[in-house]
Amino acid sequence: MRRHWGCYATAVRMTFVEHLRNRLALVIIVVFIPVWAILIYALSLEIPLPFYVRAADRTVTMPANVLNQLGGALQILALITGFMMFVTTMNSASFDRRLVRSGFPQLCLIAAKLTALVVVALCVALYATGLICLTHPTAQPLLLATALGGGALIYGGIGIALAAVLTSDLAGLVLVTVICSIDLALQSPLATPAAASVLVRYLPDYGPMQAAVAAVAMDTVPWNAVGPAVCWALGTVVLGVSAFAGRTRVHGPVGEPVTAHS
Amino acid sequence: MPSDEPVLRVRDVRKGYRGGPVLRGVNLDLPPGRVVGIVGENGAGKTTLLRVLAGDLRPDGGSVRHGGRIGHCPQETVLHDAFTVEQQLRFFQVAYGLDSLRRAEELMEALRFSGSRRARPATLSGGTRQKLNLVLALMHDPDVLLLDEPYQGFDWETYVRFWDLAEELRARGRSVLVVSHLAYDAARLDTLHRLEGGVLREQERVDAGAVYEGAADRAGAP
Numbered sequence: 001m002r003r004h005w006g007c008y009a010t011a012v013r014m015t016f017v018e019h020l021r022n023r024l025a026l027v028i029i030v031v032f033i034p035v036w037a038i039l040i041y042a043l044s045l046e047i048p049l050p051f052y053v054r055a056a057d058r059t060v061t062m063p064a065n066v067l068n069q070l071g072g073a074l075q076i077l078a079l080i081t082g083f084m085m086f087v088t089t090m091n092s093a094s095f096d097r098r099l100v101r102s103g104f105p106q107l108c109l110i111a112a113k114l115t116a117l118v119v120v121a122l123c124v125a126l127y128a129t130g131l132i133c134l135t136h137p138t139a140q141p142l143l144l145a146t147a148l149g150g151g152a153l154i155y156g157g158i159g160i161a162l163a164a165v166l167t168s169d170l171a172g173l174v175l176v177t178v179i180c181s182i183d184l185a186l187q188s189p190l191a192t193p194a195a196a197s198v199l200v201r202y203l204p205d206y207g208p209m210q211a212a213v214a215a216v217a218m219d220t221v222p223w224n225a226v227g228p229a230v231c232w233a234l235g236t237v238v239l240g241v242s243a244f245a246g247r248t249r250v251h252g253p254v255g256e257p258v259t260a261h262s
Numbered sequence: 263m264p265s266d267e268p269v270l271r272v273r274d275v276r277k278g279y280r281g282g283p284v285l286r287g288v289n290l291d292l293p294p295g296r297v298v299g300i301v302g303e304n305g306a307g308k309t310t311l312l313r314v315l316a317g318d319l320r321p322d323g324g325s326v327r328h329g330g331r332i333g334h335c336p337q338e339t340v341l342h343d344a345f346t347v348e349q350q351l352r353f354f355q356v357a358y359g360l361d362s363l364r365r366a367e368e369l370m371e372a373l374r375f376s377g378s379r380r381a382r383p384a385t386l387s388g389g390t391r392q393k394l395n396l397v398l399a400l401m402h403d404p405d406v407l408l409l410d411e412p413y414q415g416f417d418w419e420t421y422v423r424f425w426d427l428a429e430e431l432r433a434r435g436r437s438v439l440v441v442s443h444l445a446y447d448a449a450r451l452d453t454l455h456r457l458e459g460g461v462l463r464e465q466e467r468v469d470a471g472a473v474y475e476g477a478a479d480r481a482g483a484p
Contacts (some may be wrong), residue, residue: 003359010356014349021344026281096396101317101334104357251320 007105011112018088019116025084028076029124036076037069037131044068049189054201055210055222062217064190066136070212071184073128074205077148078155078183081121082176085159087169089240090144093247098249109248110241117156117237125149136216144215150229151208155180157236158204164243184209204232266293268329269437270315270406275324276312276460284310286382286460287324291296295435297450299429299442301465302457308441309337312410315439317442330405337410337441341383347394348379351401358402366401372427373397383468388415396424407431408438425450 207229
């Protein structure tokens with residue numbers, strides 16, 4: 001058990017070293033999130049727009065710029081966490097495999113990746129929540145942070161899963177961008193009249209989007225949005241972890257050690 | 263005098279890909295304190311065999327039995343570009359459960375790259391990256407060392423030091439299985455095998471330099 005803690009601590013430390021070496025992602029987090037959150041709020045129209053919070057069975061009317069800002073925040077967080085997890089998982093694939101073959105517990109590597117995912121999602125979610133709260137009053141900031149963090153977790157899991165099947169940074173970035181653009185465009189009443197359709201319930205960021213809108217415009221928690229969000233987060237993380245575990249699997253020697261056969 | 267009980271016993275190992283079978287029944291006994299070479303044409307399955315022996319690939323059939331710890335130095339340098347040399351050593355220290363990096367430091371000294379501990383792989387030459395690749399496979403002092411063309415990119419002095427290292431391992435009862443060009447190496451081996459048609463055949467060793475595998479490809483060996 002002590003060895004496993006030591007392995008986990010080492011893996012966590014190295015995983016953060018790896019993330020901190022990803023300068024592009026850090027620049028995007030520090031510079032791009034505030035620029036995006038403030039510009040999209042300042043430059044979008046302020047016309048009132050109805051949004052159907054299906055999870056609470058209520059329609060709320062919100063300024064279009066606030067709705068755009070929430071969708072935009074979910075999108076940029078999805079891109080950042082999805083791409084960060086994709087890049088680190090893909091770049092370390094061979095090294096992780098060699099480590100596991102050399103005796104490093106696979107479980108510790110997986111736990112370290114998940115720890116990093118949760119910490120990254122939490123940090124970017126709190127940062128974005130703070131920025132959004134600066135631009136307009138938010139009824140439930142904690143719910144907003146949870147919604148943004150949930151969305152980031154879902155796309156982080158998607159990033160880990162994609163790393164199992166793709167082999168280039170560009171392919172990963174394009175695919176994460178396409179998935180989250182479709183996901184959030186279909187939920188925006190500004191972009192598509194189908195935003196209130198029942199089908200949006202099956203989109204990855206359905207839960208986070210519903211919760212984010214409720215956090216700004218309502219004083220209750222839309223609990224019906226929690227189930228789909230948890231399912232997506234768990235599903236993508238399990239898929240990503242399974243792919244990682246399969247790829248780093250070690251085929252031990254077949255049979256007993258030869259010294260047992262004198 | 264070391265026992266002749268093999269530390270690696272391979273029986274009827276078979277492995278194929280979509281293109282067809284590569285290994286058709288490989289048998290090998292590796293006793294302690296031996297340096298054994300494997301030669302073969304390009305695509306003969308040398309790397310596949312080493313990956314099966316190292317546990318990196320599952321064989322379609324047959325058995326591989328280890329009598330001790332394995333060290334595997336893959337043909338491609340498997341390093342992480344985000345970590346310094348020191349950090350990579352620390353990672354593998356934990357993987358192998360070592361108390362210290364004493365052996366790794368000895369190896370770095372022997373291969374003359376102790377001064378690069380704070381460097382990241384991207385800033386190192388191909389030869390130095392390969393040295394680190396080798397140290398990561400050797401730093402836990404394995405009983406069996408599997409080397410896949412381990413000295414690509416080495417200059418002549420490092421190449422000679424590598425063989426001094428192999429000699430030191432042999433003297434301490436460690437076994438080394440090396441896939442090699444062997445243009446210069448045959449005289450340094452205890453046994454030489456040729457991988458041909460998916461099976462291993464022991465080959466008579468001749469004078470150094472007489473065993474050439476695709477000599478035209480390797481005019482610059484090591």
